[in-house]
Amino acid sequence: DTEVTQTPKHLVMGMTNKKSLKCEQHMGHRAMYWYKQKAKKPPELMFVYSYEKLSINESVPSRFSPECPNSSLLNLHLHALQPEDSALYLCASSQFNGNYEQYFGPGTRLTVT
């Protein structure tokens, strides 16, 4: 299984809503990542988890809250988002954090109204 899955595929939420994005991999990878990608722009790293511990937080606002319940799962909890947070949210995993290729999930397209 060389797949990273993400749910939901699409999400529309209001600025007062609370929602969560989910990412799962069963490749035994010990590093997982959240990226944000705006239209016609490259992915921007948000968070890195290594061995289920947050190792990098790229100065992301607190309305985004990551969680890694176990080595296969990564969540991104969303609360009080702004319309400018609308983007494609990509999850990725790699064998370890560092010099290893990352495998990306299909992404969740988020629209904040």
Added chain:
Amino acid sequence: EDKVVQSPLSLVVHEGDTVTLNCSYEVTNFRSLLWYKQEKKAPTFLFMLTSSGIEKKSGRLSSILDKKELFSILNITATQTGDSAVYLCAVEKGDMRFGAGTRLTVKP
């Protein structure tokens, strides 16, 4: 400030042409350079390069890294319409920094 710069930003060719995409970088703590292809959704991994001068090949695609001059190229020979995509270069330095990408369009 770390930089990953790709050129050209966009390119239109016809099937059968050969293309060369460029990626230059200025980063601290360089570990590796990666190439990804992004069509509609997720980037898909193409190559990871860590050593200078060693060409990596996969079918019609090949890539090489020059750590002295701080750049990499991605070559695609005998292009096909299915090669149309955004090609992303990324540098792994403890975290991953992507370039802006090259949008390749291959016309029949």
